[in-house]
Amino acid sequence: MTQIEEVSIDQFKHLVSERALTGETMLLNMGPQHPSTHGVLRLLLELDGEIVVNCIPDIGYLHTGIEKNMEAKTYQKAEVMTDRLDYMNPMGNNLAYVMAVEKLVDLDVPPRAQALRVILVELQRIASHLVWLGSVGLDLAAMSMFLYCFREREQILDIFELVSGQRMMTTYFRPGGVWRDVPVEFEKAVREFLKIFPKRIDEYETLLTKNPLFLDRMLGLGLLDAATALSYGVTGPTLRASGVDWDLRKARPYSGYEQYDFNVPVLTEGDTYARYLVRIQEFRESLKIIEQALNKLPFGPVRSENRKFVPPPRSEIGVSMESLIHHFKLWTEGFPAPRASVYSAIESPRGELALMLEGDGGPKPLRVHLRTPSFDNLSVLPHIVKGHLVADLVAILASIDIVLGDIDR
Amino acid sequence: MDTKLEPIVKNIQQKFNATFEEFRGEVHLFLKPEQIVDVLTLLRDEHHFELLSALTAVDYYPQTSPRFHVIYQLTSLAKNLSLQLRIPINGNNPGVGAGSYPRIPTATGVYGVANWRERELLDMFGIEFEGHPDPRRILMPEGTEGHPLRKDFPLGYEEPQFTFNFDEIGLHKPRPKE
Structure with a gap:
């Protein structure tokens, strides 16, 4: 004990x-x-x-042993653990996980599934930044920001409920594609959001960006230079606010990001205000990506045809013996993965979210390591708050956008 | 292998007598524990690997020699390259207590991020880093016995309670003291 x-x-x-x-x-x-x-x-x-x-x-108060638990589950069943990791970014965690599995077993993903993944992950990025913006407002006593941000986030969570049946713990992406095709109402719901959200961003900016009280609490605080940021493994908007142009969506495009035209906002000031501005600009870039992906959303299957890894559709099981066997094998035994290790990273709202997945030749992973961005981003905090007032520490802590589920795993 | 990565791997191979493996385009270089600080410094200063993306370990229990691989995942922003370094180390030395843990030199002098990541490895795997400035546990509470991510650490579970075994399980459920 x-x-x-x-x-x-x-x-x-x-x-x-x-x-x-x-x-x-x-x-x-x-x-x-x-x-x-x-x-x-x-x-x-x-x-x-x-x-x-x-x-x-x-830290460690939220440590739930997700890595250890994932090592005791088959590749399909371990995925539900990833939702619980960073609870502001379940879709992104799912994507990081399924991409690592797909890389390990060399599985193809149909183009429609890839585009759907991009749309949902970008919506998730907006939702995550909204929670961040709301809590920054809350920390600096701008209570109304929190309510406005959660109003818009609600709309995104409704879209998630529409596609996956769940608001937060979605598990919508599966190795080889997505769970099922999106319902017909999906496009309308996303277009509705695309229509109203630009105006809402303007509204947030009117409330905060040039607000003298807000500027007093943000400008010039928590300066983080590029060299320190890189040494401490800081990634994501926090790194880009320090003048380093590094976004995995641009540098190493995955899931079809190379098809979309978007900018990576980079600022050089490296203070809390720059981190705020980077995230506000990312809202608009995410909207651009969603709109392009939705406009050229291809038709076709949403799951890979490789029956060794992806279960067959229900309709096939009644008429095909092989499908029945595949279904039975996949859900009782799982699929084996080679005795090798892969490292696969995506750009989560907080930075580089990566999985190091090592197979042992059987249906369960030998080692799952979750490289979570908040862990490294928080480790730089002691270096950037020295010499500041306690009241400013609140703003600095909020500006690096930590999620403790992401840190403690 | 990526053409930009090839000369770097050749360079390390010659200087440190390292071996390498490749899988799905990822290169894993195998090194000895005492070389790690030199290799990391060389990669950071001469080959622009500015970011230590991940620092973790794998436990190959019951295999004992080597039992662990300590893994350094490096990213070069300037050249857009990735490289993984692996250090095979053996399990515990004979004896008990903290002195018997496998030891490797710390990388905190090269990358700041190594501080917390090495504390995590000490906590989760019981791997000690020589010269670490702050060797405390990071995720588990102080005073925890064992290292949870080692393969010989059991994964606990709670037996599901049904009507037929409800009382029996209730008897030995942990409860707060009165």
Whole structure:
């Protein structure tokens, strides 16, 4: 059994300054402030008055052993664990997982499924950024932002419910395609969203972008230079706000991203305000991608025909003996994957989300490693908050967009 | 292999006597533990691998020699390349306690991200990094016994309760103390 040990200052001796040991500075737990810090992230601060001298993040409160659990499941069944990983980005997690499996077993994906994946993942990016924008507003006491953002997010979640039956834990993408084709109402629902959302972005910008109170709390805070960001493995909008043009959708296109015309917003300031601007611009770029993908959404099958990995449609099982066998084998035993390892990465709303998947020749993975962007993004926090006020730490923490489910796995 | 990657792999191969494997276009270079800091420094400074994307391990239990592979996944933004380094290491040395864990040199001096990722490996696999500035557990609470991602660490589960075994399971369910 785990014993709960009393924590003393000795444990943190090497992390705080000498003044903390003499009692000159104060050690204090921060929180709960950001929605992420309600019980799942502890920030131990060393304070000199109101100035942060040191910041020691303590994580692991949401650790659920997803990697270990996935290693005990077959490739099809392990997928449901990925939804629970980063709960703001279930579609993206599904995509990262199915792409790793497809790479490991060398499985094709029909073009229609690829385009549907892109549309849904970009909608998910917007939904995730909306939650981020809402919680930044909430942290800086702009309460109305939270309500507006959740209003639009609701519309996206309705689209997810339409296609997958679930609002959040979708598991809609499957190795070799998607679960089933989208219903006829899908296109109308997405077009409706495309129509109203640009106006809503303008509305957010009127409320925040030039708001003097907002600027006071954001400008010039938490400066992160490109070299530090790269050394600490920071990716995603946080890295792009520091002047590094790195987006996996452009650099290593997957799932047909090379067909779409979009820009990658890059800013060089590297402060919290730049991170805000990058994400606001990403809203518009995501809309562009969705519109193009929807306009040229190809017709055809949505799942691969490779029966060794993808179960046959229900209609075939009644008339074809082979289909029945394939169905039975796939759902009782699963499909075997070679004894090899692949690394497959996508651009999630927070950065490089990657899976290192290693097969052992059987139907279960030998090792699943989830390279989650928030883990590395948070590890840079202690370096960018030094010397700031406690009140500014709130804005800096919010600006790097952490999801603790993503960090603790 | 990618034509841009080939000279880099050749260079490392010659200098450090490394072997490599290739699968689906990904290159895995196998190195010895004592070489890792030099190789990482060389790759970062001369070949523009600015990003240490992932640092993780695989446990091949019950195989003991090597038992683990420590994996460094590197990304070059300037050249748009990926390279994976693997360090095979053996399992625990004879004896008990923290001193018996497999040890390799820390990469915190080369990449800042290695700090937390190495703490994660210490926590999850019981692999120690020599010279690490902050060797504490990161995800599991202090005082946890064992290392969850090792293959000999059992995956716990709860037996489902049905009507026929409801009382029996209820008897030995963990409950908070009165």
